[in-house]
Amino acid sequence: MSEASAEQTVRITPAQQAAILAEAMPYIRRFHGKIVVVKYGGNAMTDEKLKQSFARDVVLLKLVGLKPVVVHGGGPQIEQLLAKVGKKGEFIQGMRVTDAETMDIVEMVLAGQVNKEIVELINTAGGRAVGLTGQDGGLIRARRLRISSKDKPDEQIDIGQVGEIESIDPSIIETLTASGFIPVIAPIGSGAEGETYNINADVVAGKVAEVLKAEKLVLLTNTPGVLDKSGKLLTGLSAREIDELFADGTISGGMLPKISSALEAARGGVNAVHIVDGRVDHCLLLEIMTDHGVGTMIRSH
Secondary structure (H helix, E strand, O other): OOHHHHHHHHHOOHHHHHHHHHHHHHHHHHHOOOEEEEEEOHHHHOOHHHHHHHHHHHHHHHHOOOEEEEEEOOHHHHHHHHHHOOOOOOEEOOEEOEOHHHHHHHHHHHHHHHHHHHHHHHHHOOOOEEEEEOOHHHOEEEEEEEEEOOOOOOOEEEEEEEEEEEEEOOHHHHHHHHOOOEEEEEOEEEOOOOOEEEOOHHHHHHHHHHHOOOOEEEEEEOOOOEEOOOOOEEOEEOHHHHHHHHHOOOOOOOHHHHHHHHHHHHHOOOOEEEEEEOOOOOHHHHHHHOOOOOEEEEOOO
């Protein structure tokens, strides 16, 4: 703990602590029993202090009656392992190009290393997490994703074993949440022939939130939220405003799948979608349990 944060902790009196808890009460009442889907990625996954605070936030949300469901990425970890075997990651329109060898590494990292680490973090913080991939219980059925070339829209680009979601069967998630568990989902889906697909984690989180009729979808990212061209944070956005940001190129690269998924989830019935700064300590609690959000909220209208 830094000296500054230690001083901050000391300054909070018991009366102030009680007031803070009382302030959270309306949010606890409003969201009790509701599902919150959290896409966990970026710095929050690699910084030790942020990892601990994320796990504690998830457990606290569970303890006060919410039903958190975690979907995670693993980009930095995949890059590290690719570099070890002498491969360089390639992205087209924010999607990872995934040949058969890269798919093996993606599975190893996401379903093995990263998924188990998150489960362990949550369990150590006092929760009961269970790790899944989209293959478990027939959770995610996928097919090969084809994307259109920007220059020649009629041309399809094959980016390998990258999937788009055909359907989601939420039974296994519902069974786990009903039994008090916290599902932690790696974004890998199964094809009709039993092949595996790497699916963008933001896309999976959005679709899972939609199918579960979640109260909230929270996407952790490495930026303060959605920024305009001058770098100013846009705290609230409608579907029309987002379409304008796509059209003028303000939203591009890795933010494309994130914002598209957020918008689709909002249109699909998720009450509120938040894109929040995962580099802020306890960003989940700040966004869900206080008036002081730390990102952009997307509305469907």
